[in-house]
Amino acid sequence: MTIILEPIGKVEASRSEIRDDGWDEESACVVLDARYPAQALQGLDAFSHVELIFHFDRVDPGKIETGARHPRNNPAWPAVGIFAQRGKNRPNRIGSTICRVLSIDGLRLHVAGLDAIDGTPVLDIKPVMQEFLPRGAFRQPEWAGELMRDYWQRP
Amino acid sequence: MTIILEPIGKVEASRSEIRDDGWDEESACVVLDARYPAQALQGLDAFSHVELIFHFDRVDPGKIETGARHPRNNPAWPAVGIFAQRGKNRPNRIGSTICRVLSIDGLRLHVAGLDAIDGTPVLDIKPVMQEFLPRGAFRQPEWAGELMRDYWQRP
Numbered sequence: 001m002t003i004i005l006e007p008i009g010k011v012e013a014s015r016s017e018i019r020d021d022g023w024d025e026e027s028a029c030v031v032l033d034a035r036y037p038a039q040a041l042q043g044l045d046a047f048s049h050v051e052l053i054f055h056f057d058r059v060d061p062g063k064i065e066t067g068a069r070h071p072r073n074n075p076a077w078p079a080v081g082i083f084a085q086r087g088k089n090r091p092n093r094i095g096s097t098i099c100r101v102l103s104i105d106g107l108r109l110h111v112a113g114l115d116a117i118d119g120t121p122v123l124d125i126k127p128v129m130q131e132f133l134p135r136g137a138f139r140q141p142e143w144a145g146e147l148m149r150d151y152w153q154r155p
Numbered sequence: 156m157t158i159i160l161e162p163i164g165k166v167e168a169s170r171s172e173i174r175d176d177g178w179d180e181e182s183a184c185v186v187l188d189a190r191y192p193a194q195a196l197q198g199l200d201a202f203s204h205v206e207l208i209f210h211f212d213r214v215d216p217g218k219i220e221t222g223a224r225h226p227r228n229n230p231a232w233p234a235v236g237i238f239a240q241r242g243k244n245r246p247n248r249i250g251s252t253i254c255r256v257l258s259i260d261g262l263r264l265h266v267a268g269l270d271a272i273d274g275t276p277v278l279d280i281k282p283v284m285q286e287f288l289p290r291g292a293f294r295q296p297e298w299a300g301e302l303m304r305d306y307w308q309r310p
C-alpha cells in the first residue's frame with residue numbers, strides 16, 4: 001500500500017545547504033501553494049507555535065536507515081533504532097518541528113526555529129495546542145541532550 | 156510534484172470507529188511492518204514520549220477542507236483556516252500526536268494517549284526531545300482549550 005501526498009507549499013529559508021547545528025541563526029518562511037486561499041491560515045496568528053511537517057527531499061533514498069545506528073555516527077553515543085532518533089535518513093523522510101509564529105502575510109507564514117533548508121516541501125501545518133504537548137513525567141536519555149546542545153544556538 | 160510514502164506499520168487500537176472525545180479510555184499499539192528489524196525501536200524506551208505521525212486514511216478525500224471553517228462545525232467557535240486547526244479533514248490527511256511510551260515488545264510499541272483508530276497506517280515514529288518542545292512564551296486561543304476539554308478524558 002502506498003500513500004500519495006502533494007506538498008501544500010515550500011520552505012523559503014536563508015540556509016540552503018544541509019548542516020547539523022545553529023538553526024536559530026536562520027530565517028524561514030512557509031509559502032503556501034497558490035491553489036490555497038489565504039483563509040487556510042486564518043486565525044493561526046492566535047497561536048504562539050505551529051508544528052510544521054515537511055519532507056527531507058534532499059536525502060538520498062539509498063541512505064535511509066531501517067535498523068540501529070549511532071546518532072550522527074558518533075560512537076560516544078549508543079547505537080539506537082532509527083525510530084529512537086530524529087535523524088533525517090529515515091523511512092518516509094518526514095521531518096516535524098515546532099516553530100514560533102512570527103507573522104502571516106497572505107500565503108506566507110514567517111516562523112522562527114525551523115530546521116529545514118530552502119526549497120523543502122511542506123506537507124502540513126498544525127497549530128500547537130497545550131493539550132497535545134507531553135502529558136505525565138518527561139524523560140530522555142543523556143545522549144539526546146548532548147546531541148541537541150548546539151542545535152539551535154551555537155556557543 | 157507528488158511524494159510517495161509507504162506506511163512503516165499500523166495502529167492496533169481498541170477504538171475502531173471515529174469519535175471526537177475520550178481517547179484516554181482506549182488502548183493502542185503501533186505494530187511495525189515485518190520488513191523492519193526489532194532494532195528499529197532500540198533505545199526508544201529511554202524516552203518517556205514518542206511522536207507518532209499517521210495517515211487519516213478513513214477520511215473521504217472529497218471532504219478535505221482547504222479554506223476556513225468552524226472547528227467541529229461549532230458556530231460558537233470562530234471560523235479558522237484548516238492549518239489553524241488540527242481536524243482530520245485536512246490536505247494530505249496527516250495526523251501527529253505525542254504519546255506516552257508504555258513498553259516495547261519486538262515490533263510492537265505500546266503507547267498511551269493515541270487518538271487514532273484501529274488499522275490506521277503509521278508513517279513515522281520519533282522520540283520526543285525537550286529541545287523540540289515549544290520555546291518562548293506559549294499561547295493559544297480560548298476556543299482551542301474548549302474544544303480539547305473532553306478530548307482525552309470525558310467528565
